[in-house]
Amino acid sequence: MTPSEPVLPDEQLASYRASIDNIDAALVHLLAERFKITQAVGHHKAAIGLPPSDPAREQDQIARLRSLAVEAGLDPAFTETFLRFIVDEVIRHHQLIAEQPSP
Amino acid sequence: MTPSEPVLPDEQLASYRASIDNIDAALVHLLAERFKITQAVGHHKAAIGLPPSDPAREQDQIARLRSLAVEAGLDPAFTETFLRFIVDEVIRHHQLIAEQPSP
Numbered sequence: 001m002t003p004s005e006p007v008l009p010d011e012q013l014a015s016y017r018a019s020i021d022n023i024d025a026a027l028v029h030l031l032a033e034r035f036k037i038t039q040a041v042g043h044h045k046a047a048i049g050l051p052p053s054d055p056a057r058e059q060d061q062i063a064r065l066r067s068l069a070v071e072a073g074l075d076p077a078f079t080e081t082f083l084r085f086i087v088d089e090v091i092r093h094h095q096l097i098a099e100q101p102s103p
Numbered sequence: 104m105t106p107s108e109p110v111l112p113d114e115q116l117a118s119y120r121a122s123i124d125n126i127d128a129a130l131v132h133l134l135a136e137r138f139k140i141t142q143a144v145g146h147h148k149a150a151i152g153l154p155p156s157d158p159a160r161e162q163d164q165i166a167r168l169r170s171l172a173v174e175a176g177l178d179p180a181f182t183e184t185f186l187r188f189i190v191d192e193v194i195r196h197h198q199l200i201a202e203q204p205s206p
Contacts, residue, residue: 032175034126072135
């Protein structure tokens with residue numbers, strides 16, 4: 001590029017970013033739906049006296065998602081860390097629900 | 104429940120978990136697609152000499168996703184932490200790409 005050429009907007013980068021923004025909107029909406037369900041799970045567990053976390057269930061989830069990740073071309077170690085990140089937030093919610101005084 | 108009643112499988116919990124598993128499969132596939140795009144961004148940035156991270160872009164993403172989260176009923180603070188978690192992994196990938204010797 002010579003100094004006299006105008007700097008063009010980076011259309012390639014803008015196109016990539018538009019796709020990332022679409023995917024992120026989908027991720028946010030899926031996460032919102034997932035937390036709606038886990039809130040219901042939290043109330044259900046509190047009602048019947050189950051503990052907030054379930055290590056055996058979490059091991060099953062990790063194994064399944066690692067396998068799905070490999071099929072989808074996603075790093076399975078990252079996927080496990082991702083699930084841990086979500087589940088930690090869920091357990092925090094379940095603990096808050098379990099600590100609420102009964103009506 | 105009297106001692107003579109059999110312990111029934113928890114169908115309500117199983118139903119919630121089946122929905123969570125479906126959502127998690129969708130999340131894994133969306134994340135795989137998102138990383139395919141950010142890998143392309145990484146190569147594009149390395150080719151034209153842009154740095155791996157772009158704080159102004161990240162601020163725009165945070166503001167947009169916090170707003171989407173509120174509409175969707177998701178905790179905006181959690182959403183920001185979630186985006187940070189994903190973007191940190193992306194920047195790590197971009198740094199690896201930028202450090203690769205040119206062919």
